[in-house]
Each structure stands twice: as C-alpha cells, then as structure tokens.
Amino acid sequence: MINRKTKAFKAVTLFISFTFLSCKTTAQEPAKSNTEQAQITISKDSKWxxxxxxxxxxxxxxSYMIDDSKEPKWDYVHGLVLYAIQELNKKNPDPRxxxxxxxxxDNFVQNDGTIKTYELEKYxxxxxxxxxxxxxxxxxxxxxxxxxxxxxLRKQIEEQPRTQSGGFWHKKIYPNQMWLDGLYMGEPFYAQYTVTFENGKSLDDVAKQFELIQLHATDPKTGLLYHAWDESKQMPWANKETGNSPNxxxxxxGWYVMALVDALDYFPKDHPKQKEIVGYLNNVAASLAKFQDEKSGLxxxxxxxxxxxxxxxEASGSSxxxxxxAKGVNKGYLPAKYKKLANKAFDGxxxxxxxxxxxxxxTLTQACQVAGLGGNPYRDGSYEYxxxxxxxxxxPKATGPFILAALELNR
Known part of the structure; x- marks a missing residue:
C-alpha cells in the first residue's frame, strides 16, 4: 500500500478509497497534479x-493516465477524451x-516545439x-x-504518403490504404489549421479525403462505408474488385461521421465543397438510421x-x-428527426x-477496445474477428464521444 504521507504520490492516494485501482503510477516525472483532483465529488444531479x-x-x-497508460504517450485516445473535456469546459467552465x-x-510539447514520444517519420x-x-x-x-x-503536425500532413488518387495513407506501414478512422484523426485538425493559419487554402484537399473514401468505400446496397479501402487491392483482406475490407x-x-461534423465547423457555407460534405453526412446518417436497434436505440x-x-x-459506435x-441537427446539416434518434441512442x-x-x-460498458486490419498478428476483417x-x-473511444453526445443533447 502507498503511504498517504508520501507527497510524491499524492495524486495516486485517492485510488485507495475506491474499489477500482485502474492504473499504476509511472517512474517518469509526471506533470504537476491538480491538488483539487483528490477532492473530486460527483453529484448524482450533474449532467452526464x-x-x-x-x-x-x-x-x-x-491526464496522461487516460486509458490506463502507465507512462506519458502522445496518443489519439487522449486527444479524443481531452477534446471532449475541452468542449465541456466551453459550456460549463471549470478551471480543473x-x-x-x-x-x-505540457508533458509532451518541448520549448522547441518538438513533441515527446511523437515520431513524424512513422506517418x-x-x-x-x-x-x-x-x-x-x-x-x-x-x-x-x-x-x-x-x-x-502540419508538416506531417504535408508529407503524409498518399494513394495515387491523393488520399492519405493511414500509416506508413499500411501503404495505399485509407481507413475511416483516419478521416477523424487527420481532417478536423487539418481543416482548423488551414483556416486558422493559411486562410483556408487547403480546404479543397480536406474535402478530397472525404470524396475519395465516399466514392470508394461506400456500399451501394446499404449506403454504409466499409472500414477501409486499399487502392492497390493487394491486401489479403481487400476485395479484389473494389479494394474494400469485408465488413x-x-x-x-462513428469516426467517419464525427470527422464530417467536426471538419464542417471550418468550412464556410459558401465554400464550393461545403454542400458536398453535408450531403455525405445526410447519406450516411440515413443509412445508419436503418440499422439502429429498434428496442435499445443502440x-x-x-x-x-x-x-x-x-x-x-456496442458503446463507442453508438456514442x-x-x-x-445531434451536432448535425444543431448545426443545421441534418433534419430534426435525427435529434430524436440521437436521444433514443443516448437513452439506450x-x-x-x-x-x-x-x-x-x-462506467460505460460494452465498448470494443480495439480493432484494425492487417498487421501482426494478422487481422482479417471478418465478422468473427x-x-x-x-x-x-x-x-476512451466510448467515453469521449459520450461526453460530446451529452453536450450536444444537453443531457
């Protein structure tokens, strides 16, 4: 047991009073703890x-301990959850x-702008x-x-390897592949950066990423998009005619629709590509609505x-x-009926x-921890997988979107 008087581990002592010992401390020097953290009380009357x-x-x-991380790592799950908390702070300001x-x-960004644990060359x-x-x-x-x-990070986007048609590879180790996940990982940042610092000069390129995945990964029968598209059609998981993954x-x-509503924040209404992206959102929303479970809303x-x-x-996709x-309706991109579907999902x-x-x-249960394609051990994208x-x-892939959904629904 950790001695309560040990100041170096002050932040960790709060775990002792709880049943859930969800992560361990790290030998690495942590950022200074917010001393108020230990006194957090959660009212049953608070919003979700x-x-x-x-x-x-x-x-x-x-905050680096999110996802039970034992040492600081620059990572997308932290980015997702902390972005959700940032949005919460806009509506309900709290210095904590x-x-x-x-x-x-501040655990990562150094004085010269380099980011600890981040490796540009992995793309x-x-x-x-x-x-x-x-x-x-x-x-x-x-x-x-x-x-x-x-x-x-803008330099990474500039140099990111691309498919022949101009779509960002998901990673350097996944050549010629666009994954739906990648649209959320790259496009909202890219759109915000180009609008904030470049007068929006690259918005057409942001739109192109959506155009390519929409064109190639959409199933004509259901209107849903497959998890990934391999332009080269060489991956064992890829359909030899379309290049799409099987399921x-x-x-x-979920990553895809979040990418659409978040990237749209930076497209002026009069931008030639804005209506196109809103159209993609309406198409995929209509397709998803058909597969919402009638009883649970999930x-x-x-x-x-x-x-x-x-x-x-499953909790993350549903969130x-x-x-x-909800955001699509609030921003005027989607018809009002989708707010009802969002509330039904949130009830579920x-x-x-x-x-x-x-x-x-x-505690939000029933969240898939991770899924991907290819790699080692090999992931074949089958239903069983x-x-x-x-x-x-x-x-965190469920809790971050849960916070964002709660905010949009004012729940």
Whole structure:
C-alpha cells in the first residue's frame, strides 16, 4: 500500500478509497497534479457530460493516465477524451478541466516545439488528432512552442504518403490504404489549421479525403462505408474488385461521421465543397438510421449484422452516432428527426450500458477496445474477428464521444 504521507504520490492516494485501482503510477516525472483532483465529488444531479469527465479525472489523476497508460504517450485516445473535456469546459467552465488538458499537452510539447514520444517519420495519421488541443492552449498562452508543435503536425500532413488518387495513407506501414478512422484523426485538425493559419487554402484537399473514401468505400446496397479501402487491392483482406475490407464496423463509421461534423465547423457555407460534405453526412446518417436497434436505440458492433450470433450492442459506435446526429441537427446539416434518434441512442447508453459506481462515478460498458486490419498478428476483417476483439469498460473511444453526445443533447 502507498503511504498517504508520501507527497510524491499524492495524486495516486485517492485510488485507495475506491474499489477500482485502474492504473499504476509511472517512474517518469509526471506533470504537476491538480491538488483539487483528490477532492473530486460527483453529484448524482450533474449532467452526464460532467459525470463522465469527473469520473475520468478521478480514476486517472494525471491526464496522461487516460486509458490506463502507465507512462506519458502522445496518443489519439487522449486527444479524443481531452477534446471532449475541452468542449465541456466551453459550456460549463471549470478551471480543473483546463488544468487537466494543459497538463497533458505540457508533458509532451518541448520549448522547441518538438513533441515527446511523437515520431513524424512513422506517418501515423492517428497521431495528428491530439494536436486539436493545441489551438486553445496556444490562443490562451501565446507561447511559441505550441504553435511550433502545430506546425510540426502540419508538416506531417504535408508529407503524409498518399494513394495515387491523393488520399492519405493511414500509416506508413499500411501503404495505399485509407481507413475511416483516419478521416477523424487527420481532417478536423487539418481543416482548423488551414483556416486558422493559411486562410483556408487547403480546404479543397480536406474535402478530397472525404470524396475519395465516399466514392470508394461506400456500399451501394446499404449506403454504409466499409472500414477501409486499399487502392492497390493487394491486401489479403481487400476485395479484389473494389479494394474494400469485408465488413462494416460501427466504430469506424462513428469516426467517419464525427470527422464530417467536426471538419464542417471550418468550412464556410459558401465554400464550393461545403454542400458536398453535408450531403455525405445526410447519406450516411440515413443509412445508419436503418440499422439502429429498434428496442435499445443502440447499434451493433458489426453494423448490419443485427442480432447474429456473437454480435453485441456496442458503446463507442453508438456514442459517436448520437454525437454526430445531434451536432448535425444543431448545426443545421441534418433534419430534426435525427435529434430524436440521437436521444433514443443516448437513452439506450444510459439505461442499458451505464453503471453508477459507489463514489458517484459512472462506467460505460460494452465498448470494443480495439480493432484494425492487417498487421501482426494478422487481422482479417471478418465478422468473427470483430465480434471477438476484447471489450473494455470506460474505453476512451466510448467515453469521449459520450461526453460530446451529452453536450450536444444537453443531457
């Protein structure tokens, strides 16, 4: 047991009073703890967004510990959750939220703008999304290092390997492949950067990424998009005629619809590509609505396979769709009926998948922990593959979108 008087581990001592010992400390020097973290209380009358954010902060006293990380790592899951907390802070300001976000950024961004643990040469588009946190931190502090860090991520986008038709590879190790996940990882940052610092000069290129995946990965029968598209059609998982992976994964579709509504924030209404992207959102939303489970309001892990053996109602995709539908209506991109579908999904999440913990914190269950294609060990994209990937309670790919959905729905 950790001695309560040991100041170096002050942040960790709060775990002792809880049943959930969800992560361990690291030997690496952590960012300075917010001393208020240890006194976090979660009121049963709080909104769901606040309950989830405070639960995360209570379980993970240092923001780098999100996802049970044992040492600081620049990563997309932290970017997602902290972006959600940043949006929460805009609607419900609380200095603890800003401290929590900034402590993550300051664990990594060095004075020369380099980012610890980030490796540009891997050209992993997942690593761009945490850069969304830097815009606000830079605007508030005006410290040059944050601008330089954004410029570094912009350099990755500039140099990111592309398919012959101009789409970003998902990673250097996945040649010629666009994944739906990658649209969320790259495009909202790219759109915000080009509007903020380049007078919007690259918005056509942002739109092109959506155009390519929409053109190549959409299934004409269901209107859903496949998890990934291999332009070379060389991957063993790729359909030899279309290059698409074999199945529809709800989280991948969730990344895609979140990418659409978030990137649209930076497209002026009179931009020639704005209506096109809104059209993509309407098309995919209409297709997804057909596969929403009537009884629960949720979506299945493999989107179109309903109650087939082993399939399950999945938290991250359902949260992402609820967010995108609600924001789409709030911004005027989608018809009002999608707000009802978003509320129905949110009811399903809170009534069926949320557990309230002894300390008032909440746990979101039934979240797929991870899924991908190719790699080693090899992932074939089969139905059996998706339904057998492990699940994790309060997985950040579910909790971040849950906060965002709660905010858009004012729940």
């Amino acid at each position: 967004s606040e309950k989830m954010a405070l639960t995360i902060m209570k379980r993970h006293p240092e 939220y800003l401290t929590y976000i900034k402590s993550y950024v 992993n588009i997942d690593m761009v999304v945490a850069g969304r946190l830097l815009f606000n931190v830079y605007a508030d502090s005006k410290e040059e290092k944050y601008l330089k860090a954004m410029q570094l 529809f994964w709800s989280r991948a579709l 979506w299945y892990q493999v989107t179109d396979k309903g109650a087939e053996k082993g399939n399950y109602l 992402m769709f609820a967010y995108a539908f 999440l809170t009534k069926q998948l949320i557990k309230t913990d002894a300390d008032g914190g909440i 998706y339904i057998n990937e492990r699940k994790k309670d309060n997985d």
